[in-house]
Amino acid sequence: MPDQEGEVLVERAAPGPEMEIVHLLRAVAVDLGRHSTRFAQRNGMHPTDVRALIALMDAARAGEETTAGHLGAALGLNSAGTTALVDRLERAGHVRRVRDARDRRKVTIEVDERAVALGWSHFGPLIDRAADLLRAYDERELAAVRGFLTGMLKAAV
Amino acid sequence: MPDQEGEVLVERAAPGPEMEIVHLLRAVAVDLGRHSTRFAQRNGMHPTDVRALIALMDAARAGEETTAGHLGAALGLNSAGTTALVDRLERAGHVRRVRDARDRRKVTIEVDERAVALGWSHFGPLIDRAADLLRAYDERELAAVRGFLTGMLKAAV
DNA sequence: ACAAGTATCTTGCTGAGCGAGATAATAGAG
DNA sequence: CTCTATTATCTCGCTCAGCAAGATACTTGT
Numbered sequence: 001m002p003d004q005e006g007e008v009l010v011e012r013a014a015p016g017p018e019m020e021i022v023h024l025l026r027a028v029a030v031d032l033g034r035h036s037t038r039f040a041q042r043n044g045m046h047p048t049d050v051r052a053l054i055a056l057m058d059a060a061r062a063g064e065e066t067t068a069g070h071l072g073a074a075l076g077l078n079s080a081g082t083t084a085l086v087d088r089l090e091r092a093g094h095v096r097r098v099r100d101a102r103d104r105r106k107v108t109i110e111v112d113e114r115a116v117a118l119g120w121s122h123f124g125p126l127i128d129r130a131a132d133l134l135r136a137y138d139e140r141e142l143a144a145v146r147g148f149l150t151g152m153l154k155a156a157v
Numbered sequence: 158m159p160d161q162e163g164e165v166l167v168e169r170a171a172p173g174p175e176m177e178i179v180h181l182l183r184a185v186a187v188d189l190g191r192h193s194t195r196f197a198q199r200n201g202m203h204p205t206d207v208r209a210l211i212a213l214m215d216a217a218r219a220g221e222e223t224t225a226g227h228l229g230a231a232l233g234l235n236s237a238g239t240t241a242l243v244d245r246l247e248r249a250g251h252v253r254r255v256r257d258a259r260d261r262r263k264v265t266i267e268v269d270e271r272a273v274a275l276g277w278s279h280f281g282p283l284i285d286r287a288a289d290l291l292r293a294y295d296e297r298e299l300a301a302v303r304g305f306l307t308g309m310l311k312a313a314v
Numbered sequence: 315a316c317a318a319g320t321a322t323c324t325t326g327c328t329g330a331g332c333g334a335g336a337t338a339a340t341a342g343a344g
Numbered sequence: 345c346t347c348t349a350t351t352a353t354c355t356c357g358c359t360c361a362g363c364a365a366g367a368t369a370c371t372t373g374t
Contacts, residue, residue, distance in 0.1 A: 018291040021299070022284055024306040029186040030208075031313040037233075046361070069321060076194075081362045083323055088361090105321040105370045127179055129312040133305055134175040142178070144298035145305050148290055149181040155286040156188040203330070226352060238331045240354055245330090262339045262352040 025152065039122045045092070051075055052085055053094060053119065056111045065108045067100070182309065196279045202249070208232055209242055210251060210276065213268045222265045224257070 040050045055074045059066045072082030086109060089095040094115035100106035134142065197207045212231045216223045229239030243266060246252040251272040257263035291299065 016288060016292070017299075018288040019284075021291055021303055021306065022287045024303065024310065025185070025287065026189070028182070028306050028309050028313065029189040031310060032183070032186040033190055035313050048361075067321080068323095077361095078363060079322065080324080080364080084361070103321085103371070107322065126309075126312055127176075130179045130182065130305075130309060131173060131175040133308040134178055135173070137301055137305075141298065141301035142174075144294055144301045146178055146181065148287075148294075148302050149178065149185050151290040152185050152283075152287060153181065153188060155283055156185065156192050205330075224352080225354095234330095235332060236353065237333080237355080241330070260340070260352085264353065 035123075035126065039119075042122075043118065045094075046088075048075060048077075048085060049089060049092075049094075052089060053111060053115055056095065056109060057116065057119070060111060065100075068097075068107045068109060071109060192280075192283065196276075199279075200275065202251075203245075205232060205234075205242060206246055206249075206251075209246060210268060210272055213252065213266060214273065214276070217268060222257075225254075225264045225266060228266060 036050050036054075037047050039045075040047050052071060052075060055071060056066050059070070068082050068086055069079070071086070072079060075082075075085075077085060086095065086097065086107075089109075090097055094112055096110045096112060098108050098110055100108055134145070137145070193207050194204050196202075197204050209228060209232060212228060213223050216227070225239050225243055226236070228243070229236060232239075232242075234242060243252065243254065243264075246266075247254060251269055253267045253269060255265050255267055257265055291302070294302070
């Protein structure tokens with residue numbers, strides 16, 4: 001009876017007990033996004049601005065300088081959008097533009113310390129909570145969480 | 158010596174082995190966001206449109222009707238933005254507007270079956286991959302993953 | 315020294331989302 | 345039953361993030 005094709009498509013997933021966790025992961029991803037959007041709005045920023053600051057801090061932690069071009073590429077913006085983004089962040093005092101001394105076409109972006117502190121004040125409690133949860137786990141449980149997240153990371157490319 | 162205050166703020170987190178997993182979770186959240194943005198762009202939609210379709214499908218799965226107002230509230234849009242969003246989705250054929258018969262002020266939004274199928278074709282493989290990963294776990298490992306995600310969900314409000 | 319290449323910025327535009335208010339339908343008081 | 349308050353959606357005019365195209369400034373290879 002091919003008269004319910006829609007239903008077949010809707011109910012395609014294997015409805016095992018795994019699906020609960022899959023939906024949980026999605027809910028967490030959505031909520032983390034909301035959390036960071038709220039942070040943006042409270043500080044008069046846009047979601048992209050927060051993503052930019054996070055990208056900049058990640059690079060800084062890895063010991064890499066970030067140029068305007070790098071930043072734009074990481075966020076999927078074109079050059080005009082990148083310039084506007086950096087203008088915005090600079091005007092708000094969250095970053096500084098520094099002309100590269102060796103290649104003077106380049107502009108490296110440095111995050112202001114106060115922006116870092118602001119980020120910690122908002123995301124710190126969440127990170128602490130996560131660390132608390134994980135400290136209660138033994139090595140096999142940690143491996144399970146790590147393995148699941150690592151697997152999802154590879155799958156989501 | 159208080160001449161390195163910036164550093165103190167930057168390195169505030171307890172640098173235990175938990176931090177690796179915290180960063181993993183954030184990376185997964187970001188990548189899932191990117192995945193859904195790519196889906197949006199490939200189909201000529203905006204991230205908000207995808208979020209709207211997901212919200213609509215979630216409600217439908219829970220057996221609830223979604224009105225324009227509900228949808229806007231769920232996405233944090235005002236009424237003008239909501240109207241524009243539904244216009245866009247309707248123009249693209251992803252949803253239908255249906256005037257509620259009992260309260261004729263209300264407009265309920267119905268997702269078109271083809272939009273659902275389109276979503277599955279993109280997110281299905283990812284979901285399958287997640288289910289595969291989880292099927293290899295025993296009950297205690299599943300409980301660990303579930304507990305961590307549930308805890309983060311409560312913390313991220 | 316000069317052509318080709320690379321990094322950023324400028325200009326002009328499109329469109330998502332907002333604030334304010336219009337329109338239409340329901341609910342409650344008398 | 346009618347008049348007013350409330351609720352749900354839509355319309356209008358605007359702001360601003362991001363795009364496409366091209367200008368500008370610097371570097372590199374010949």
